[in-house]
Amino acid sequence: xxxxxxxxxxxxxxxxxxRSIFRSGTGNSxxxxxMAIQQNIFLHILPTKVRRRMLDLSAxxxxxxxxxxxxxxxxxxxxxLMLYYHPSVxxxxxxxxxLRFVVSSGLFLRNLHRWSAHAMVLLAFAHLFRVFYRGAYxxxxxxxxxxxxxxxxxxxxLSYTGYLLPWDQLAFWAITVGSNIxxxxxxxxxxxxxxxxxxxQVNANALLRFYVLHTVILPLSAVFFIAxxxxxxRKDGGLYVRQSDPLRKSAAQGEAAEESVAAGAGKEEA
Amino acid sequence: xxxxxxxxxGSVRSLLADxxxxxxxxxxxxxxxxxxxxxxxxxxxxxxxxxxxRRLIAKRSDAATLQRHFVxxxxxxxxxQVGVVDRCESCHSxxxxxxxxxxxxxxxxxxxxxxxxDEFGCVICHRGQGAATTVAEAHDSKLAHQxxxxxxxxxxxxxxxxxxxxxxxTPKLNRGREMLARYGCVRCHTVKxxxxxxxxxxxxxxxxxxxxxxxxxxxxxxxLKDPKSYAGSATMxxxxxxxxxxxDISAFLIAASTPQPEDTATLPAAALKAAADPSGGASLYxxxxxxxxxxxxxxxxxxxxxxxxxxxxxxxTKVKPEWLVGWLRDPRHYDEKTQMPRYRWTDQQVALLAGxxxxxxxxxxxxxxxxxxxxxxxxxxxxxxxxxxGCAACHEIPGIKRPENFAPELSRVGSKPLEQIVFADDVxxxxxxxxxxxxxxxxxxxxxxxxxxxxxxxxxxxxLTTALLSLTDRSFTLPQSLQVxxxxxxxxxxxxxxxxxxxxxxxxxxxxxxxxGGDMAPDLxxxxxxxxxxxxxxxxxxxxxxxxALIRRMPRFNMTxxxxxxxxxxxxxxxxxxxxxxxxxxxxxxxxxxxxxxLFYSKYACQSCHIVDAQRDKGxxxxxxxxxxxxxxxxxxxxxxxxxxALRPGTLEPNQKIPEDEAQALTAFLMAQRGGRATGxxxxxxxx
Numbered sequence: 001x002x003x004x005x006x007x008x009x010x011x012x013x014x015x016x017x018x019r020s021i022f023r024s025g026t027g028n029s030x031x032x033x034x035m036a037i038q039q040n041i042f043l044h045i046l047p048t049k050v051r052r053r054m055l056d057l058s059a060x061x062x063x064x065x066x067x068x069x070x071x072x073x074x075x076x077x078x079x080x081l082m083l084y085y086h087p088s089v090x091x092x093x094x095x096x097x098x099l100r101f102v103v104s105s106g107l108f109l110r111n112l113h114r115w116s117a118h119a120m121v122l123l124a125f126a127h128l129f130r131v132f133y134r135g136a137y138x139x140x141x142x143x144x145x146x147x148x149x150x151x152x153x154x155x156x157x158l159s160y161t162g163y164l165l166p167w168d169q170l171a172f173w174a175i176t177v178g179s180n181i182x183x184x185x186x187x188x189x190x191x192x193x194x195x196x197x198x199x200x201q202v203n204a205n206a207l208l209r210f211y212v213l214h215t216v217i218l219p220l221s222a223v224f225f226i227a228x229x230x231x232x233x234r235k236d237g238g239l240y241v242r243q244s245d246p247l248r249k250s251a252a253q254g255e256a257a258e259e260s261v262a263a264g265a266g267k268e269e270a
Numbered sequence: 271x272x273x274x275x276x277x278x279x280g281s282v283r284s285l286l287a288d289x290x291x292x293x294x295x296x297x298x299x300x301x302x303x304x305x306x307x308x309x310x311x312x313x314x315x316x317x318x319x320x321x322x323x324r325r326l327i328a329k330r331s332d333a334a335t336l337q338r339h340f341v342x343x344x345x346x347x348x349x350x351q352v353g354v355v356d357r358c359e360s361c362h363s364x365x366x367x368x369x370x371x372x373x374x375x376x377x378x379x380x381x382x383x384x385x386x387x388d389e390f391g392c393v394i395c396h397r398g399q400g401a402a403t404t405v406a407e408a409h410d411s412k413l414a415h416q417x418x419x420x421x422x423x424x425x426x427x428x429x430x431x432x433x434x435x436x437x438x439x440t441p442k443l444n445r446g447r448e449m450l451a452r453y454g455c456v457r458c459h460t461v462k463x464x465x466x467x468x469x470x471x472x473x474x475x476x477x478x479x480x481x482x483x484x485x486x487x488x489x490x491x492x493x494l495k496d497p498k499s500y501a502g503s504a505t506m507x508x509x510x511x512x513x514x515x516x517x518d519i520s521a522f523l524i525a526a527s528t529p530q531p532e533d534t535a536t537l538p539a540a541a542l543k544a545a546a547d548p549s550g551g552a553s554l555y556x557x558x559x560x561x562x563x564x565x566x567x568x569x570x571x572x573x574x575x576x577x578x579x580x581x582x583x584x585x586x587t588k589v590k591p592e593w594l595v596g597w598l599r600d601p602r603h604y605d606e607k608t609q610m611p612r613y614r615w616t617d618q619q620v621a622l623l624a625g626x627x628x629x630x631x632x633x634x635x636x637x638x639x640x641x642x643x644x645x646x647x648x649x650x651x652x653x654x655x656x657x658x659x660g661c662a663a664c665h666e667i668p669g670i671k672r673p674e675n676f677a678p679e680l681s682r683v684g685s686k687p688l689e690q691i692v693f694a695d696d697v698x699x700x701x702x703x704x705x706x707x708x709x710x711x712x713x714x715x716x717x718x719x720x721x722x723x724x725x726x727x728x729x730x731x732x733x734l735t736t737a738l739l740s741l742t743d744r745s746f747t748l749p750q751s752l753q754v755x756x757x758x759x760x761x762x763x764x765x766x767x768x769x770x771x772x773x774x775x776x777x778x779x780x781x782x783x784x785x786x787g788g789d790m791a792p793d794l795x796x797x798x799x800x801x802x803x804x805x806x807x808x809x810x811x812x813x814x815x816x817x818x819a820l821i822r823r824m825p826r827f828n829m830t831x832x833x834x835x836x837x838x839x840x841x842x843x844x845x846x847x848x849x850x851x852x853x854x855x856x857x858x859x860x861x862x863x864x865x866x867x868x869l870f871y872s873k874y875a876c877q878s879c880h881i882v883d884a885q886r887d888k889g890x891x892x893x894x895x896x897x898x899x900x901x902x903x904x905x906x907x908x909x910x911x912x913x914x915x916a917l918r919p920g921t922l923e924p925n926q927k928i929p930e931d932e933a934q935a936l937t938a939f940l941m942a943q944r945g946g947r948a949t950g951x952x953x954x955x956x957x958x
Contacts, residue, residue, distance in 0.1 A: 093414070094355065097401040101357065102344050108307030168413035169689070 045230045047238040054239040063127035070120035077113040087211035089204045092167035117159055124155045136240035144232040154222045161214040175202050316360040316403045323363040323377050332369055347391040356391035356400030395428035424702050430740025435756040446737025453505050457663045458677035464746050465755050473505055477666035482527035484593045488639040490520040501581040507722035515655055521644030522652025526668045532603040534592035541617035551626025559825040586631035594624045611776040614828040685743035705735045760785030768840035775827050796847040800906045807838045816893040856904035858938040866939025869932055897945035908937040
C-alpha cells in the first residue's frame with residue numbers, strides 16, 4: 001500500500017508539469033537540497049543552508065516569524081474589512097457599526113484585525129529586544145538591524161493610522177492629540193501636521209489621508225522592507241546563533257555535525 | 271496526588287514533543303477559537319430579546335396573530351434620504367402591536383403618533399445610536415458621534431425639527447418657543463431656522479431715550495437690582511449687579527435721557543376736581559378692559575390680567591404723574607411702537623385713571639435707596655457697563671448702538687457636541703442637563719459670563735430646554751420636503767386715513783389682519799364678508815361681548831361718529847374674502863327654517879355649544895346665536911357651516927362636512943334669529 005503510494009508520487013514527480021514547476025526537486029545530495037530552495041520563489045528568500053539549531057525555539061523564540069504571521073493575518077483581515085469600509089466622514093463610522101452589529105462574524109473579523117495589530121506591535125518590540133540583548137545586531141548584521149528599526153517605525157505608523165479609521169470619539173481625539181504632538185517638532189512641526197491631516201483639523205481630509213497611508217503606502221513599504229530584511233538574513237549567514245551557548249552543550253555538540261537542513265525537510269525528519 | 275500530576279506533566283510533554291501531535295493540538299485550539307465567532311453571533315443581545323418576546327407572546331390569547339406578525343433576525347428601518355438606519359425593532363419587537371400595552375419594555379407597543387414607524391424610524395425623535403443592536407451602545411454610546419437617547423420628557427423637541435409652527439400635540443415645545451421670543455432670548459442669541467428666517471422676539475422692551483421723563487433714578491436703581499421685587503411678572507432678568515454698578519448704570523441712563531416736552535402733561539384743574547371720586551378710577555380701569563393687557567395684584571395677592579403690557583401693581587412708585595397723564599392721553603408720543611391703544615379719554619377720565627394708578631404704590635420699594643448726585647466718572651462707568659451687559663440689544667439707548675451677535679448663536683444648539691461643553695461640577699454630562707443648568711444658573715459655568723438670571727420655574731426650564739433641543743443639525747439636513755414651515759411673517763399695515771386710525775387704536779395688538787397681529791381677538795381679514803354693516807357700526811360704538819364667558823373684552827375707544835363711520839366703511843370694503851359675495855340673497859322659506867331647526871337640534875346638536883333659545887339651550891363653548899341673523903351675512907354662515915377652518919384656520923368649531931342643502935337650511939334657520947323675533951324673547955335679548 002505504502003510502496004504503491006510512493007510509486008505514484010515518484011511517477012508524478014517525473015512528469016513534465018511537475019518538473020517545470022519544481023525543477024530539480026528534492027534529492028539527497030547537498031546540491032539537490034540547495035537547488036530546491038533556490039529555485040522556489042517561496043523558499044528562495046531563505047538561506048540554502050539552515051542549521052538545525054537555528055530552528056530551535058530557544059534560538060529566536062520565533063519572534064520574527066510570529067511578527068510576519070501577524071502581518072499576513074492583518075493583510076488578509078484588512079482586505080476583508082476594506083470590502084465594508086468607506087473612508088468618508090458620515091459613512092466610516094456607520095460602516096464600523098454595521099460590522100459590529102449586523103455583518104456575520106463582522107465583529108470577529110474586526111477584532112481579529114485589532115488584536116493582531118496589538119500583537120504585531122508587541123511582537124515587533126519583543127523581536128527587537130531579543131535581537132538587541134542577544135547581540136545579533138552586530139556585524140555583519142548591522143544593516144539588517146537598521147532595516148528592523150525602520151520596520152518597527154512602519155508598524156507603529158500602521159497602528160497609529162489605523163486608529164483613526166473607526167471615526168469614533170476615541171479615534172478622533174487620539175488623532176487630534178497625536179497630530180498636535182507632531183506639531184511640536186521644531187521649525188517644521190506645523191507643516192508636518194498640515195501634511196498629515198490635509199488641513200488644520202481632523203476632518204474628512206485627514207480620514208482619507210490616514211486611510212491611504214494605512215492601506216496602501218505603509219503596507220507596501222512594509223512589504224518592501226520585509227523583503228530586504230529577509231534577503232539580508234540570508235546574505236548575512238542565516239539566523240544568528242550564538243557560537244558557544246553554555247546552556248545548550250548538547251546542541252553545540254550537534255552543531256559539530258553541521259547538518260544542513262532544507263526548510264521544507266519534513267520528509268527527512270520523518 | 272503527586273503521581274497524577276507527574277503523569278499529567280508527562281503526557282503534556284509527550285504531546286508537545288511530537289510535532290504531529292502538537293499540530294493536532296494547535297488545530298483543535300484554533301477550531302475552538304474560531305467557534306467563538308459564530309457563537310457570539312448566536313448569543314447576541316437581540317437574539318436573547320427575541321427569544322424572550324416569543325415566550326411572552328406564546329402565553330397570550332392573541333398569540334396566533336402576534337406570532338404571524340413576528341419576523342426574527344436583525345430588523346431595521348432604512349431610509350437613505352433622511353439618513354436613518356435604525357435597528358431598534360430587533361429588540362423592541364412589539365412596537366406596532368396595538369395589544370401589547372401591558373407588557374414590560376422592550377416589548378411594549380409604541381404610543382399612537384401621527385407618523386408611521388417606518389416613515390421616520392426611531393432615532394430622529396429619540397436620538398441614540400440606531401445602528402447598534404446592544405442596549406448599551408444603542409441607548410448611551412460614548413464613542414458614537416450621535417447623541418445618547420433623549421429623556422422622554424424632552425421628546426417633543428424632536429417634533430420641532432420639522433414642524434416650525436405650533437402643534438396641537440406639543441404644548442411644552444410651543445411654550446418653550448414662545449418663551450424664547452417672549453423673554454427676548456433671541457435678541458442676544460441669533461436663532462436661524464431652516465427656512466432661512468430668523469426667530470424674532472415678541473417682548474416689548476421700552477425705549478430708554480426719554481426715560482428721565484418717565485421715572486426716577488431711584489426706581490431705575492431698584493429695578494436694576496432686582497426687577498422681580500417691583501413686579502413678579504417682570505420679563506427683565508436680574509443681572510446680579512453690585513450696588514455700585516446699579517448706581518452707575520442708573521446715573522448713565524438718566525444722564526443720557528433726552529427730554530421730550532410732549533411726554534408730560536398737566537390736567538386742567540376742572541378735570542382734577544371732577545375726578546375727585548376715587549372709586550371712579552377703578553371702574554374706568556375695569557370698563558376700559560385694561561386688564562386684558564395689564565396684570566395687577568388683587569387684595570389676595572394673586573396676579574390677574576393679561577401679559578401684553580407691564581404689570582401695574584406698583585405703578586405709582588414708578589412713574590411720574592405728569593408723564594402718566596401724557597401717556598394716557600397719547601402713548602405714541604413717548605413710544606411710537608407701543609402696543610397700547612390711544613383711548614381718546616376725556617380729561618376727566620384721564621384724571622380718574624391717573625389718580626387710580628398713582629395710588630398703586632409700594633412704599634418699601636424705594637425706602638432704602640439713597641443715591642448721591644451722579645459724578646461724571648460714575649456716568650462714564652455706567653456707560654461702559656451698559657455696553658458690557660448688552661442692554662442695547664433689547665432697549666433703545668441714546669448714543670449706544672445695538673450690538674450685533676452679542677451672544678453665541680443658538681441655531682444648532684440642540685446638536686451641540688458634548689466635547690465642546692464645559693460642564694459645571696454637579697451637572698450630569700448630557701446636553702439637556704447642560705441646557706437646563708445653564709438656564710437655571712447662567713453664570714455657574716465659568717467666570718466672566720454675562721448672561722443674566724431669569725429666575726425660571728422648573729416647568730419653564732423644561733419648556734425652554736425642549737425648545738432649544740429642537741434646534742438641531744438634523745433640522746437643517748433633513749430634506750426640504752419634510753419641513754413644515756411656519757406661516758410667513760407678514761408686515762401688513764392698514765393703509766390710508768382709516769389705517770392710521772387703526773394704528774392709533776392698535777387693532778393689531780389683539781386682532782390678526784392679513785397675517786399680522788395678536789391672537790387675543792378674532793381674525794379680521796375677512797370681517798367685511800362676515801358681518802352686517804349695521805351690526806359693526808353698533809359694535810364699534812359700544813363693544814358688547816360676543817362671548818360672555820370670556821374675561822378679555824374689546825374696550826371702548828370713544829371714537830367720534832365720523833371716525834366710527836370711516837372705520838366701518840373701511841372694514842366693510844377692504845376686509846372681504848375673495849370667494850364670498852356678501853350680497854348673495856338668502857334663500858329662505860318657513861319649511862326651510864323648520865328643516866334647519868331640525869338639523870340644528872337633532873342631527874348636528876349645535877345646542878351643545880351654542881345658544882339659540884336662551885331659556886332652553888345651555889351651550890357656552892361657542893358664541894350665543896340668539897341674534898346671529900342680525901350680525902352675520904347669510905353667505906358667511908353657509909360657507910362657515912360647510913368648512914369653518916377654511917374661513918378661519920384653527921377655529922374650534924368642528925368641521926362636520928355639512929352638505930350644501932343642509933347648510934342652506936341651517937343658514938335659513940340661523941338668519942331667522944334676529945334677537946328674539948323668531949324664538950321668543952329672553953331677558954338678555956329684550957335688553958338689546
